Amino acid sequence: MGDMANPVILTVDDDPVVSRAVARDVRRRYGDRYRVVRASSGPEALEALREVKLRGEQAALLLADHRMPEMTGIEFLEAAMDLFPAARRVLLTAYADTEAAIEAINVVDLDHYLLKPWHPPEEQLYPVLDGLLDAWAASPDAALAEIRVVGHRWSAPSFTVRDFLARNLVPFRWLPAEEPEGARLLDAAGATEADLPVVVTTEGKAMVQPSQAELATLAGLTVLPATDFYDLVVVGGGPAGLGSAVYGASEGLRTVLVERRATGGQAGQSSRIENYLGFPDGVSGAQLTDRARRQATKFGAELLSTREVVGLDVAGSARLLRFDDGSEIGAHTVVLATGVSYRLLDAPGLADLTGRGVFYGSTATEAPSCVDHEVYIVGGANSAGQAAVHFSRYATRVHLLIRGADLTGSMSRYLIDQLDRIDSIVVHPHTTVVGADGEEHLRRLTLCDARTGATRTVDTSWLFIFIGAEPRTDWLDGRLVRDRRGFIVTGPDLLADGRRPAGWTLPRDPYHLETSVPGVFAAGDVRAQSVKRVASAVGEGAMAVSLVHRYLEAQ
């Protein structure tokens, strides 16, 4: 781990000559104690910082050029503060740019403002950076003890733990049990390989094969409701659910959001959402989730993680929701925002290797491990396209396997163009996966050309599958009206030939997002006929809350 564990100094400049010069000068003096990471744009630098965060490492210093085309230095430093608030921030400019300096001091609490060129560095650069790095090292965050996870590289339970912590933006250090440091820690914890994965807390307590609820508690997430009755229970913590929680709580409703895994939903898995209003440079799903979560909590919403809702009952005007452990909470109103989950690909060998080289959706935790490997992605929609772009930053080659002849009918034009521009991405039309094998980990895939039926075998350790999704609403069967595929029917769609749904008792038609149970609303991807997008999910989440108010006023 040696070098990887050093805190990071990140430099970002769009001019390659300057960028190399800064990194060289910084590396010369600090390279033995710090890992110097160089980026050529704000978005690239943010991506790099996110990886640093996921690996549980620290960022000590950020040096950003101000005038960069995609994202200014100030915008970058502002976004970087979300990830590493304690990192020292320096802005570089080519001339005395007072306006930028004033803005930077106000917006990003700038530590220093440096003019280029800084020669000789011994006089112009190092004294400044020495001071900042000393100050950083003395700050409590720098010395922050970290959570460590010891596990097997190719084990599904170890992957689940890492994935859960990463999705909740909990910094941790990953230590494979096969490596000396992992083995030492395991020994120190009095555990053996049979106990893996083992999580060692910041206080040094070892947790053997922790459950998701134990991990949630460790991460400071809430798992138990504070009370047993609310104005609004939101089920599902994706963009729609978070949207409802923010609006519900900010408008004075006692609101609790219940999420069975980690907040963020599908959007939380997206490496970059490019089409969400207000983020011209894109935003990673994790960042959007983190902000939404903080916003919901700020307004007083309770967010419960690792709690699955498995039942809905009606008792007079109360709506009761049952958890998987049998406990219940009640509310005047409910927003169902349970989204959709990946459809599973059916081919011999895949099920056994899931989590061990075969993944549904892309997982940020795995991308750095794909360096120098060939990666296969199945799917022709935007999510597969985004993943191909993301993995192309790490893998030697990314193979996109699609059933159709091309991507035009299934993927947005901007993504198709992006794929075309990246040489290392190869699209394989008419190709399906018909088999997978490997022992500890995926080793080979069998691919079939749908036109000829010919099969071939390829060696690879990585397969990421994006073949559409379906709602998991079986628990609502018989409770409310769903369509053939399980999506929840709402509003005017419930009126068959103008007749209200069976069991509907109120002297009015269901409101726009209301289900066939009065006071229970559906928002986002789980709703029949919804647009499967982040913006529309957030919008429906907000709109559901206005209908909740209308419902409560009429009670």
Ligand SMILES: Cc1cc2nc3c(=O)[nH]c(=O)nc-3n(C[C@H](O)[C@H](O)[C@H](O)COP(=O)(O)OP(=O)(O)OC[C@H]3O[C@@H](n4cnc5c(N)ncnc54)[C@H](O)[C@@H]3O)c2cc1C
């Ligand atoms: C990889 C990827 C990239 C994408 N990129 C984009 C993009 O660039 N732009 C865009 O607009 N859209 C994008 N999308 C689509 C977008 O993410 C979805 O439309 C959006 O997330 C839907 O939000 P939602 O809240 O309705 O549902 P989801 O995001 O699916 O969230 C539902 C949540 O409910 C939870 N849940 C389910 N059942 C229960 C239960 N019984 N109890 C408790 N919790 C439960 C789930 O765990 C989940 O967290 C992408 C999707 C993926 C997968």
